[in-house]
Amino acid sequence: MEAKEEEEAKAMQRGQADIWKYMFSxxxxxALRCAVELCIADIIHSHGGPITLSQIVxxxxxxxxxxxxxLARIMRLLVRRNIFTAQHDQSDGGETLYGLTHSSKWILHDSDLTLAPMFVLETHPWLMSPWxxxxQCVKEGGIAFKKAHGREIWDFGSRNSEFNKLFNDGMECISRILMRxxxxxxxxxxxxxxxLVDxxxxxxxxxxxxxxxxxHIKGINFDLPHVTVTAPSYPGVSHVGGDMFQGVPSGDALFLKLIMHDWSDEDCVKILKNCKKAIPEKGGKIIVVEVVLEAxxxxxxxxxxxxxxxxxxxxxxxxxERTExxxxRILNEGGFPSYKIIKIPTLLSIIEAYPQ
Structure with a gap:
């Protein structure tokens, strides 16, 4: 009996530790947002190797x-989380030298492959408050973002240029990583x-x-007018403003990356039906890049x-996010009964779907 009680006590202690961990996750x-805002990884990178706190500051x-x-206390935690390294330097007055890891290389602002803008976006108070x-959503339904801000995210972005830029910067950095x-x-x-219509x-x-x-591809970038109006010029790409719920520009194929997961099943079916109208009945296809959930x-x-x-x-x-x-089901209801899933080495998969 004593052994059983001891095991139960240990299990309860582990349970308490878990709750504390999640409470302060x-x-x-x-701490990482602080490092991103202060460009700490960039500062270390610009020196070509590990440096002291004084040099960082x-x-x-x-x-x-x-x-x-x-800063020392913040860095201590980030070192524990393997975001940065720390080593004692005997040749420089015994100061600690801080260096980069494979994780902190993903928050370099000047890198083509950076998650820094996305991290700033996702941890901004605008996007944290809906959580x-x-x-409330469980008890009464509704949309979390609208409960927090009085309007849905797309309407909020159309009225707030600062948020619109923050959002677009985050999406662009994700696009660069995924597209490679x-x-x-x-x-x-x-x-x-x-x-190809994006x-x-x-x-x-x-x-x-x-x-x-x-x-050889003629590229068409299609999004809401307040988004495309700020879009830069790219060779071989034309920008078209509009609403995908009203209609989609015609093309041989349509590309939808991280679009469908923003909408309900009913809305996705509406989008898919508009997509079907925009591509050839024979030889046309849509290329959906999304999570295929494996619970x-x-x-x-x-x-x-x-x-x-x-x-x-x-x-x-x-x-x-959706399972296969x-x-x-929604592809079939939207007019795309045939599809195949192509696994790629990212969080996302490619779903290639055809109207027949």
Missing amino acids: FVDSM SNIPDSTSPDINC HCFS TIVSEYKDGFNHVGS VGGGTGATISEIVKSYP QGDELLDEIGLAFDLHMIAHSSGGK MEWK
């Missing part, structure tokens, strides 16, 4: 009266496409990467898929 995000932009002790509305993988892994998929393509970074690798999966990024699903509750207008069976 936001601390990791906020002296290079922080617009730093008037820096608190080096505060506090989850219990997609272009290399989906080679045959673009070979026979003459014109539905919900933001400011055009995604379609420009495709056209750059496949210059019990044990791959490296499967748990992130579950987190993305809750992210949709927080920020979308009724969207969600859920994708099959």
